[in-house]
Amino acid sequence: VTRAATPKLGAYAVLAGAGLLAALVLGRPELVALAAPFAAVLIADLGLAETPHLKAVFDLDRQHVLEGESVQAKVNLTAGRRVARLELLLNLPDGLSTEAPNPQILRLRSRERRELKYSIQCDHWGAHLVGELILRASTPLGLLVYEENSQPGEPLKVYPHGEALRTLLRPLETQAFAGNQLPRTHGEGIEFADLRPFVPGDRVRRVNWRATARRGEPWVNETHPERNADVVIFLDTFAEARRHGESTLDHAVQAAATLAAHYIREKDRVGLVAFGGVLNWLTASSGIGQLYRVLDSLLDAEIFLSHAWEDVSLIPVRTLPPKALVLALTPLLDERSARALLDLRARGFDLSVFEISPVPFAPSPEARLDALAYRLWVMRRETLRSSYLRLGVPVVEWREEAPLQAVLEEVRTFRRHARVRHA
């Protein structure tokens, strides 16, 4: 609890002192009568001032919530003494808001308990600590204020709102574990792949009786095994473009959360690399626990300004398993991340680049020189994009209004045509 004097305290002291002094100098008792009430207010308020002994307990009804949803909060206030005027502010971090009155000015009686309810709207994804309360109680005549800050103690995780996807990108290579992906190879499985003549050792249940009858010799079905894939989501956190409270990083995080949820649902192993000023990684794994680990790591994603040169050699080897499908979410604003992606491709990773376009975030140029600079910037981006395409890396520009599914389809189309061209 900190105590502070209001400007009124000094002012009343000056007025009382000046009045009494003037009365002595001029010898007029009326001036004492004018000054006496100010002195009396000072003595009464300072003499009776006591710490109000306020206790405020903040409570949230849940700690995990999706972006756009709201969470209910309660503040239980208790006053040890009467508080004539209590200013209460629930200091919410950026990304959270409430429509409940905030701040509030209340009056509490001695030993009164008050429960205040807040509906907190989670406008933006992120990991927050909620519950910082600023309490300011005035003495009855307002000469002193007691201020108390309670530290935020309730964690609230707001997960990015995902998108529904019908189909996902298939990796070029699968892994050895069981999953929902169909590799190009043949083996034990359910999905039909091909027919071949019977060889000793084939099981009778694999014989295709219709083909056998038609050809006069035993033929068996071949199947695709069901395998899983390793998917690494590569999040570029070197730079972002921001406008009106939304940024390319927001779109990247939402896309990353959507992709992670869908690939994990398909029994694939998902890993995460947040490549930026601060390098964060999560080795690939599967299951609902891994989904929450990925989401929690995404909540920590932030742009950290750094001028240090970083390349993929800094990423731990286990984070990028061989034959992994690498999905890069980047605004292609920083040369370090652009180079790192080219490096990954050179190392043989199955790479797809989702370019979260920063172009809509740039203000439209007005001056002639600005327009020229803008055109040069856009051309330079085109050049960078074509350098990826030359290496066979699909690069799809994702504008904010387009659904993620459309972007995936574009990548899939590129990969299909690229495969035909190589064949």
Place this chain on the structure above:
Amino acid sequence: VTGGAAALVAVGLVLPPVARSTHVLLSLGLGGAGLISLGFGLVARRSGTLVLAIALLGSEQAVWFTTSSSLDPWTPFYAGGFLLVAELAWWSIEPRARAWIEHDATLSRAGSVITTCTGGTLLAGLVMFAAEAPLRGGAGLVLVGVVAATAALALIAVVAFRGDVVERTEELVGRDD
């Protein structure tokens, strides 16, 4: 609302001395300067300007008191009026955010202002009653006055300092409830 009320009461305090004083121009000048300072202090939300305003209004009263041969029986009401102006003026310049205010809190505050001003008027009445007592003046009585005034100011300082020490001690021992 509070600022307007403060200005209105201040105008009410300026007029009687102007009407009765023999130094009309001086009274008018001091009163007018007081009102202008009050208006500026309310608009600019500056506590120092409000102090100056009330001091100027008080000076106008002092001019009237010094030119008058007898004690003014309305002085307690002027004292209550000055306190009311001060209370309303500082209420209106309090730092405020767009806050939802509980109806009870506003009523309680208004009640507190009225009670304080009534108490101030009664106290000023007591002072005036004491002033009318048939005591002969002299160096002794002036000394008593000086001691009383000094004691009053010292008491204010002591009370303020004591609270500060208690508060700092609480912070040091970590008592924050």
